Amino acid sequence: MHQSDGRAPDASPAHGKGFLTRLRSDSRGNTLAILGAALVPLAAMIGSGVDMSRAYMAKTRLQSACDAAALAGRRVMVNDTLDTNVRTEATRFFNFNFQQGLYQTRPFTPSITRPTSGTIRVSASTRIPTSIMRILGFDSMPLNVTCDASLNFVNTDVMLVLDVTGSMADPLNGTNKIVSLRDAVMALYDELAPIQTQLEANGMRLRYGVVPYSSTVNVGTLIRGVNPDYLVNSSAVQSRVARYDQLTYVGDPDPPQAPVTQVYGSSISQTDCDKYGRNVAFSGFTPSANQGGGPAPQPSWTRTFSNDETSGVDWGWPGAPDTSSNSRSCRRHYVQVNTPTYETRYRWSATLWQQEPIDVSQYKLGTPIQIATAATTISNDNDVTNDGYVTTPGIYDGEELGVAGAQITKTNITWAGCIEERQTAAPNLITSTTPANLAIPATAYDLDINLIPTNDATRWHPALPQLAYSRTSSTSGVNSPVGSACPAAAVRLTAFTRSAMQSYVNALTPTGSTYHDIGMLWGARMLSSGGIFHDSPDTYNSMPVARHIIFMTDGQMDTDPGIYTFMGIEKNDQRVSGQAAPTEAELNGRHMQRFKMICNAAKSLNISIWVIAFGTTLTSEMQGCASNANQASTISDRNALIARFRQIGSNIGALRLTQ
Incomplete structure (x- = not known):
C-alpha cells in the first residue's frame, strides 16, 4: 500500500505535456524579454527629448536674435524706407545675438522685409543636427522664426522748445545755426509725416507746438485768446517820469485892429522921423507905451509901430504941413493887438527814474497806445510858447504824457506779445x-x-520795452534805455501742414540772451493737460496721448541784470537774486535752479523730454532735464542735428514687436 506525500502531480513529459505548453505556462525570465523589446522605443523617446530640448534652446535664442534685429532695423528706418542702413543694422543685431554655427546650426541668412507701412519683418530658417534621433533616421530638425517690429504710435503731441538767441545767427561748420535748426525741424516733420497720416486715418492725431525763447517768450496773444483777464490792467515797470510844474501863461490874442496913424507935433529930420516910426527915443521925444494891461492872465494889449521915412512917403508926404526943408512933417502907424485871455501851461522841470505803474488795459488787448518819446521837452528856440507842456501840473509817465502832453514828440506802440512773468517767491x-x-x-x-x-499776483504782464529804463540807486541816476528782445510768437498744439511748418521756421529770427527756464516753463504749460490751455488731454477719442518736449539750445545760461527780461530789470526789480548787482555766476545759478525745478515738474506731468545741445556743452543740468540718458545729446554740425531730429522722430513712438 502506497501513501501520498501531499505534492501536486508532476507536470512533466512523463505526464504527457509538450515543451511549448510548459513554456507558455512558465513566467520565469519574462522581464528580461520585455525589457529587451522596449529598448528600441525607449531609446527613441529619450533621444527625442534630448534633441527636442536642444532644439528648443536653439529656437529660443534664434527668436531673441530675430526680435532684436527687427527692433534695431525699425529704430533706424527713416521716411518709412527699407534701405541698406536698415538691413545692415538688423543683420548686425541678429548676428550679434545668434552667431552662425551656434548649436551646430546650418548656415543661413536672415531675410529683412517691409510687409506693411511702418513695419520691419525679419525671418530666418535653418536646421539643427540631432544627436540620438539620427539612429532612427532623423539627422536634423528645422528651426524657423519670424518677427515684426513697428512703432506703436498713439495720439502724439510734440512741443518744440527752441533757443533763438542772438548766437543762433552765428555759423557752425559753415552753416548759420538758425538755418540748421530750420532744416532739422523739417526733417523731424518729414520723419513723422507718414505716422501723422496713419493716425488721422484712424481717428487719432499728431500735433506740434513751438515755443521760441530767448530772454522772454512771445505768448501774449495766446493768453489773451484764452482770457484777457489773465493779463494785468496795470503793470509796474522800471521806467522814467517827467515833472511838469513850471507855470507859464500863453496868450490867445484877438485879430490885429485896424492901423492907427499918428503925426508928430513938429517938423523933424528924416533920421528922427525914422526913430519916431520905430518908437525910438530922440531929442524931444519919449517913446509911447507899446504894451499895456496885464499882468497875465489879466487882459493885455500890444502895439507895433512902423513907418516909411522915405522922402514923400511918411516924411513930408504930399499934403503934409511941411514938405520942403530938411525938417518936415512926420507920421507913423501902429497896429494894436488885444489879448483878452491866456492859457495856463506847465512846462518840464525834471526827469526821474523809478518803478512806475503803467496803464496797460488797452495795450494788452492789442490796441495801439500813444507814448511820449522824450522826457525833456524844452524847445531850442528859447520861446516858451514852443515848449512842450501840460495843462495840469504833476509827474507824468510816458503813456500819461502821450495823452496829456502837447507840443511833444509822440509815437504809437502796439504790444508785440512778449511778457513779464507773474509773481515769484x-x-x-x-x-x-x-x-x-x-x-x-x-x-x-x-x-x-x-x-x-x-x-494780479497770478496774472501775467505785457512787456513794455519802449518804456523800460534802468537806474542807479537814486532816481536821478540813469543808464537808459535798456536792451530787450522779443522772439517769434509761440504756437499752440496744432496739426501743422508741411508748408505751414516751413513758413513758421523760416520766420524764426535770432535775438536776445539765453534764459533756459522761461523756454522750458512755457513748453510745459502749452503741453499740459491742465492750466489755462489744457491742450493735451490724457486721452483723445478714447486713446492715450503721448507728450514730448524737444528742447534745443546752442548755449549755456547767459543772464544779464541790466537788460529787460521776463523778470523785469533784475538790478532794479531784484525778483530773482534780491541783489542790485548779482554776479553773472550767481544769477545764472539761480535761473538754472529754476530750470531744473521746471524740468522736474514737467516730467511729473508724464512729459517725455529730449534735450539737444547744439554746438555747446551738454551740462549735467541739461542731462538731468532729459527723461533718460539716451534722450540727451550734444550735436556739432548741421548734418548731425538733422540726423538727431530724425532719430527722435523715429523713436518718439513706442517701439514694439507685433509678431
Missing part, C-alpha cells in the same frame, strides 16, 4: 542750490505750470 526760497528736492514753493506762482490766474 522771495529770493531766499530759490537759490542756485535750493530747494534741493526741486519742489516749487507755493508762492512761486511764476513756476506753477497749471495755476490759473485769479488776481
Whole structure:
C-alpha cells in the first residue's frame, strides 16, 4: 500500500505535456524579454527629448536674435524706407545675438522685409543636427522664426522748445545755426509725416507746438485768446517820469485892429522921423507905451509901430504941413493887438527814474497806445510858447504824457506779445542750490505750470520795452534805455501742414540772451493737460496721448541784470537774486535752479523730454532735464542735428514687436 506525500502531480513529459505548453505556462525570465523589446522605443523617446530640448534652446535664442534685429532695423528706418542702413543694422543685431554655427546650426541668412507701412519683418530658417534621433533616421530638425517690429504710435503731441538767441545767427561748420535748426525741424516733420497720416486715418492725431525763447517768450496773444483777464490792467515797470510844474501863461490874442496913424507935433529930420516910426527915443521925444494891461492872465494889449521915412512917403508926404526943408512933417502907424485871455501851461522841470505803474488795459488787448518819446521837452528856440507842456501840473509817465502832453514828440506802440512773468517767491526760497528736492514753493506762482490766474499776483504782464529804463540807486541816476528782445510768437498744439511748418521756421529770427527756464516753463504749460490751455488731454477719442518736449539750445545760461527780461530789470526789480548787482555766476545759478525745478515738474506731468545741445556743452543740468540718458545729446554740425531730429522722430513712438 502506497501513501501520498501531499505534492501536486508532476507536470512533466512523463505526464504527457509538450515543451511549448510548459513554456507558455512558465513566467520565469519574462522581464528580461520585455525589457529587451522596449529598448528600441525607449531609446527613441529619450533621444527625442534630448534633441527636442536642444532644439528648443536653439529656437529660443534664434527668436531673441530675430526680435532684436527687427527692433534695431525699425529704430533706424527713416521716411518709412527699407534701405541698406536698415538691413545692415538688423543683420548686425541678429548676428550679434545668434552667431552662425551656434548649436551646430546650418548656415543661413536672415531675410529683412517691409510687409506693411511702418513695419520691419525679419525671418530666418535653418536646421539643427540631432544627436540620438539620427539612429532612427532623423539627422536634423528645422528651426524657423519670424518677427515684426513697428512703432506703436498713439495720439502724439510734440512741443518744440527752441533757443533763438542772438548766437543762433552765428555759423557752425559753415552753416548759420538758425538755418540748421530750420532744416532739422523739417526733417523731424518729414520723419513723422507718414505716422501723422496713419493716425488721422484712424481717428487719432499728431500735433506740434513751438515755443521760441530767448530772454522772454512771445505768448501774449495766446493768453489773451484764452482770457484777457489773465493779463494785468496795470503793470509796474522800471521806467522814467517827467515833472511838469513850471507855470507859464500863453496868450490867445484877438485879430490885429485896424492901423492907427499918428503925426508928430513938429517938423523933424528924416533920421528922427525914422526913430519916431520905430518908437525910438530922440531929442524931444519919449517913446509911447507899446504894451499895456496885464499882468497875465489879466487882459493885455500890444502895439507895433512902423513907418516909411522915405522922402514923400511918411516924411513930408504930399499934403503934409511941411514938405520942403530938411525938417518936415512926420507920421507913423501902429497896429494894436488885444489879448483878452491866456492859457495856463506847465512846462518840464525834471526827469526821474523809478518803478512806475503803467496803464496797460488797452495795450494788452492789442490796441495801439500813444507814448511820449522824450522826457525833456524844452524847445531850442528859447520861446516858451514852443515848449512842450501840460495843462495840469504833476509827474507824468510816458503813456500819461502821450495823452496829456502837447507840443511833444509822440509815437504809437502796439504790444508785440512778449511778457513779464507773474509773481515769484522771495529770493531766499530759490537759490542756485535750493530747494534741493526741486519742489516749487507755493508762492512761486511764476513756476506753477497749471495755476490759473485769479488776481494780479497770478496774472501775467505785457512787456513794455519802449518804456523800460534802468537806474542807479537814486532816481536821478540813469543808464537808459535798456536792451530787450522779443522772439517769434509761440504756437499752440496744432496739426501743422508741411508748408505751414516751413513758413513758421523760416520766420524764426535770432535775438536776445539765453534764459533756459522761461523756454522750458512755457513748453510745459502749452503741453499740459491742465492750466489755462489744457491742450493735451490724457486721452483723445478714447486713446492715450503721448507728450514730448524737444528742447534745443546752442548755449549755456547767459543772464544779464541790466537788460529787460521776463523778470523785469533784475538790478532794479531784484525778483530773482534780491541783489542790485548779482554776479553773472550767481544769477545764472539761480535761473538754472529754476530750470531744473521746471524740468522736474514737467516730467511729473508724464512729459517725455529730449534735450539737444547744439554746438555747446551738454551740462549735467541739461542731462538731468532729459527723461533718460539716451534722450540727451550734444550735436556739432548741421548734418548731425538733422540726423538727431530724425532719430527722435523715429523713436518718439513706442517701439514694439507685433509678431
